[in-house]
Amino acid sequence: MDTYTSYQLITKDITKSLDQVEAQPVVKRDTDYYLANIGNVKTIDDFVKDTRLFTYAMKAYGLGDMAYAKAFMVKALKEGVADEDSFANKLTDKRYAAFVKAFNFAAYGETATLFPAAQQDTVDKYMRQTLEENAGETNEGVRLALYFDRKASSITNWYDVLADTALSSVVRTALGLPDSFASADIDKQAQAFEQKLDIADFTDPEKLSKFLTRFTSMWEINNPTSTAQTSVSVLFAQPTTVGISTDLMMAMQKLRF
Structure with missing residues (x-):
């Protein structure tokens, strides 16, 4: 299943899609x-x-690979x-400030973990x-597209993009x-980014969708999907396709900046 089709299927x-993730046994057990x-x-x-609680929280804020650095986080x-x-x-890296704000022991002391930010959020x-x-x-391009989609509304300038290797990779x-x-x-x-794109478009759902269609299409061209069945196709019980799908070719024909 190509990058464009996989991304569209998830979104x-x-x-x-999130409910299916939540229902996975390991995820459900750790969340409970x-x-x-x-x-x-x-x-x-x-x-x-x-460690189990702390690692869960760190992963939630994209800091899972830093869960070992407890003194740093303390x-x-x-x-x-x-x-x-x-x-x-x-x-x-603003993820650290976001984490500290969610688990704001400095401000709320013993009640810090009772707020929604530390719980359901x-x-x-x-x-x-x-x-x-x-x-x-199985497809780094889909991960990057999902990440960009999640972060897009918070992007205020091109230096925000350039400071984040994932975001800048998507734009390039x-x-x-x-x-x-x-x-x-x-x-x-x-x-160069400013000359080609209007950063305000990332807050417009329709324009953002068009941008990510272009990204997933370009990613597929540069990184052709393997013929092996992907976890995305297994997750959604759909057959895989080999090469560029009809949907992707149609999407590419519509791309214009």
Whole structure:
């Protein structure tokens, strides 16, 4: 199943896609544990000592690969986000500040884990992260498209895009720029993006959809899908297709910037 078709299949009914992720036995078991126990956490030390809870929360915010860095996260959590010069706020990667804001022990102390941000909101983020990771296991282009779709509304300038390797990869691919372009002067990269795209379009669902259609189409051309059956096709019980699908060819014919 090609990149374009796989992405469209997932996003056609995103609620259904997320429900299917939530129903996976391992995901359900970990989520049940998280919801049953997170409200009992009263301190930062308690939080990081429960590896199962902490890892779940970190993954929800896209920080799963940093779950081992507990001392680093303790420092971020202790300083909070109220002060613009706090540790989390000074980090270039804004995911850390988002995590600290959700588990705001610095501001709310023992009640920090009782707020929606630490409870259902974190679960919702975990489901979306898992959906993207599952897709990425067999098609990185689908993962990138899902990620861009999730982040698009928060993009305010091209430097936000260039600071995020995944976002910038999507834009370069959609514009037909080589990976080597990423080593060019940062201001020249931003200027090139600005000349080709209106960043405000990313907040318009229809225009964003058109952009991601272009990206998934270009990704498929550059990275032809293997003939092996993908996890996406298994998840949705659809047969795989080999090569470029009719839907993809039709979508490509409509692409215009």
